[in-house]
Amino acid sequence: MSETEPIDAGPRRRRSPLVVASVAAAVLLAGGGTYWAVAASDDGRDGSARTAASDARGTTPPVPGGTGPGIAPGEPDPNDGTYRVTGSLPDGPDKAYTYRHRGVVTAADVSRLAEALGVAGTPRKEGIEWRVGPEKDGTGPSLTVLAAAPGEWRYSAAGPVSDSCPKSKDCPGGYTRGKPVGEEAAKKAAAPVLKALGLGAAPVHAAELMDALRVVSADPVVGRLPTMAWSTDVRVAPDGQVVGASGRVLAPVRGAEYPVISAEQAVEELNSSVAVTRGGTGGCASPVPLDGGAIAQGEGSVGPGTGTDPGGPCDESPGATKPVKERVTIHSARFGLASYPERNQPALVPAWLFEGERDGRPYRFSYPAVPLDVLAPDPDQQSHLRLESYRASDRQLKVGFTGGVCSRYVVRVEEESATRVRLRLYDTPIEPGRVCILIAVPLTATVTLEQPLGDRAVVDAVTGKPVPRT
Structure with missing residues (x-):
């Protein structure tokens, strides 16, 4: 999603990234x-x-x-x-x-996003989602994108994360131990990803922690207006590596005037x-x-x-x-x-x-x-x-x-x-x-x-x- 102008904003919490439709539809609503x-x-x-x-x-x-x-x-x-x-x-x-969610995510859209995130592979359609990666053994970077607008996407550097990981251990791709990196270090690590996604000039915040992960959030500007609950989030591990991210592929389209x-x-x-x-x-x-x-x-x-x-x-x-x-x-x-x-x-x-x-x-x-x-x-x-x-x-x-x-x-x-x-x-x-x-x-x-x-x-x-x- 592209920017039009930077704005000044304070710290904010992480927004919900990709919600797995089959689960969310059954038990969770907002x-x-x-x-x-x-x-x-x-x-x-x-x-x-x-x-x-x-x-x-x-x-x-x-x-x-x-x-x-x-x-x-x-x-x-x-x-x-x-x-x-x-x-x-x-x-x-x-x-x-207002700005409405219109259109569908294409294979070309997914390919551009995958390239920006450094995920190798050809997009494949699986039900309501597009997927790129992981490798055949289930490891390596993976990208999942909902096909319907606005195209919520989720990236994991370690592939899919299991929901049945023993509580006493770190799940693959999970980070419950270690000291989180500082805010400035996290912003620096996330900057290349945000720039590749067209968010290099977006207001960025990094106050949120998810266990040992530091979350860097970029609020896009839409129609020259600041936004809330529309961020792209990049998760940085204690070693300074980007291990996850989420956001939306399609920019909203201007709708009715009220x-x-x-x-x-x-x-x-x-x-x-x-x-x-x-x-x-x-x-x-x-x-x-x-x-x-x-x-x-x-x-x-x-x-x-x-x-x-x-x-x-x-x-x-x-x-x-x-x-x-x-x-x-x-x-x-x-x-x-x-x-x-x-x-x-x-x-x-x-x-x-x-x-x-x-x-x-x-x-x-x-x-x-x-x-x-x-x-x-x-x-x-x-x-x-x-x-x-x-x-x-x-x-x-x-x-x-x-x-x-x-x-x-x-x-x-x-x-x-x-x-x-x-x-x-x-x-x-x-x-x-x-x-x-x-x-x-x-x-x-x-x-x-x-x-x-x-x-x-x-x-x-x-x-x-x-x-x-x-």
Whole structure:
């Protein structure tokens, strides 16, 4: 993928490289989709997550869990975990384009990539993948490329890595022992590979460790905009050799143009969203690391692959609901692109790329700059988000639904008439591109109406059916 201009960015964590389709389709998804159901508290998680408070006009009414009276957008609500801003937020454009994944990877594409990585051999098509190498005895460099756009690829200097390696030993191609090289040494080792891939001028970061490997990540520039969750990653061993890499073959193609919300509006939506905080139900479920790698503890900070989240206390018993209230301080924001669904299709979407701190650690994350109702699929194409119950108190509705640990949720009033109130539930991935185990969690969100509900019906805008009152 080619560059257009360099940008300045801080440390970031590794993005998911090639996801083996046969496994990922069965058990792993990132934001949205089918949930694995587990035993969970039946208390609706009310108060265990940030409470949604957003209406059809995109404002944040003064309701519990939202931004209360006298609290400026982005300032912390003392009653719950919120996002606060230090300094000013930048202005963005009025409109911007998405970039879609189109086309198929050809043998010529694979050959060029293999040559850049120094993998010898002729590309061969095996099902949904292209493969180059390894040698007949199963050793030597290998390259695997998914044929469908964007052509996610994965390179290993030692050939395929076994999933059944004894825990007491290093697997072939695995690096669990040794002292990782320094950041500058890793960048120097990765530079020839990145240059050959057309990423010589890309912003490069090397703070992440995967056991004894140092990961060098290069964020490409697309449409003259910085990106997040779209990196090419190069893994450097303790001896300074490049032993693995991953990225995407095909550059995305410019798609539709959409209106853009401001960074301030994005922070307001973040403060009005529902999300399972670290340490809540599912907080013990760590993402499955590729290559036996590190477990993410928030963007820009990773630790050893212990199988637990070292960022806070965690009760792994079924139904455990111990939320960790956290403060996210935003120091800066840039307008760019991040990987989000666009009407159920993967895309690079205009987004606000935030940098700051979470519980005192560096934290980088994004939020869509395109309104959620524009990105969401048509109601007849949305299958997994349903409103399940509500409780009314004057102008407030507490709405229950089943969510997961991978997404943020917002409930909005789509229509408020004399006879009914139509509500719709929206979700966005918390960490786009991160492989995430989906666990069913009961959640509640609060919305505020213009008038008391009275005897009006509450209807799910997606199904068109009444929402049961509890």
